[in-house]
Amino acid sequence: MVTMADVARSAGVSVATVSHVLNSTRPVLPRTRQAVLTAIEELGYTPNTLARSLVTSRTRSIGLAVSAISNPYFTEILQGVEAGALEHGYSLLIADPHDDPEHERTVVQLLHERRVDGMIVAPSAAPRDLVAYLTRHAVPTVFLDRAVRTAPDAAHRFDQVCAENAGPTARLVTHLAGLGHRRIGLVAGRPGFSTSAERITGYRHGLAAAGLPHDERLVVDGDSESAAAEDATGTLLALAAPPTALVTANNAMTIGALRALRRRGRSVPRDIALCCFDDFTWADLFAPRLTAIAQSSREMGARAVRLLLDRIAAPDRPARTLRLPCAFVHRTSCGCPEEPEPSDQPAKGFPS
Known part of the structure; x- marks a missing residue:
């Protein structure tokens, strides 16, 4: 087995210098660093990650708690987190909280017990226990996709990265x-989800901008999942004066709404127009093709990694919240012609 001493002899440096290169514990001259890296490559040396973590008190691992199994939307975000982590030499430990506050608290504790250097979490609708645990243990954390309100003078600082929600919904x-x-x-x-509240706000802003009244009966709770959205869409269609157009606030609810419309023999867009928040893989394959708001999902994941690494490096710096722009993807489910105008402009311009 190749050892660190073998690498040191091959590179013509001390074992301590090899350690500094591997663990980034002290600056090393560029040519010396390159000599060590070349020796590692030629000898096929594999660092002992466990031993390194004992020296540096770092495991170079990130915990990721997102409902990627139960919510396909998070798949692209996960890909962005994974790519960002690998780019910076970090491994990823993944857990699915299933958007359940009690399970969320459990999986975050399990990740923490595995000594991850920090966490990226898409919080549930009731994250109080989660925030309390992360604060008590001073875990470097970035909240992803869904914002969490914390006091400006809170004992622990949380960074956040989310999409713009209100403006793009108003655009629809x-x-x-x-x-x-x-x-x-x-x-x-x-x-309870910040995304839900912000998209409802955007809906109201859009109505106001168009000079339309707000009718509470036209807003129904789809619970961010398909089956509930199917029932909620049925409630809308059963109104004495049903809507002639529909906005669905995430991809899972879009599927539920389409299922409800089909079950009742309603054609899109002939009988009812449809626009959705979240562009997804199949949106361009439906007939009609879905007019949608596209989020920068992979970029969101990559930004979360960078925020977390900044937080690990400087635990006391001010908290940051990043809002990423979305794009309006103009297709035909809204009732527009088959070849619409270009759709590469960010969907912004309304207050959040």
């Missing part, structure tokens, strides 16, 4: 209003 509403729709329904997400 004003687009539908511009096509002549006056009763626009919203299938909203699970209460």
Whole structure:
């Protein structure tokens, strides 16, 4: 087995210098560093990660708690986190909280007990226990996709990276209003998620911008998942004056809404126009093709990694919240022609 001493002899340096190169514990001259790296490559040396962690008190691992199994939306975000972690030499430990506050607290504790250097978490709708645990143990953490309100003078600082939600949702509403729709329904997400509240706000802003009244009966709770959205869409369609257009607030709810429309023999966009938040792999394959808001999912994951590494390096720096722009992807489910205008402009311009 090749040892660190073998690498040191081959590179013509001390074992301590090899250690400094591997663990980044002290600056090393560029040519010396390269000599060590060349020796490692030629000899096929594999560092002992466990031993390194004992020396540096770092495991070079990141804990990721997102509901990627139960919510396909998080798959691209996961890919962005993984790519960002590997780029910086970190491994990834993944757990699925299933958007359940009690399970969320359990999986985060398990990740922490495995001595991850920090965590990236997409919080549930009731993250109080989660925040309390992370604060008590001073775990470097970035909240992903869903924002969490904490006091400015909180004992522990949390960074956050999310998409713009209100402005893009308003864009969907004003687009539908511009096509002549006056009763626009919203299938909203699970209460408690910041994304749900912000998209409801955007819906209201869109109505106001179009000079349309807000009718509470046109906003239904789809609980951010398909089955509940199917039932919620049925409630809208059963109104004495049902909506002529519909906005769905995430990809899972879009599937549920489409299922409800099909079950009732409603054609999109002939009988009802449809726009959705979250562009996804199959959105361009539906008939009609879905007009949607596209989030920068992979970029969100990569940004979360960079924020976390900054937090690990400087635990006391001010907390940062990044908001990433979204894009309006103009297709045909809204009732527009098959070859619409270009859709590469960020969907911004309304207050959050």
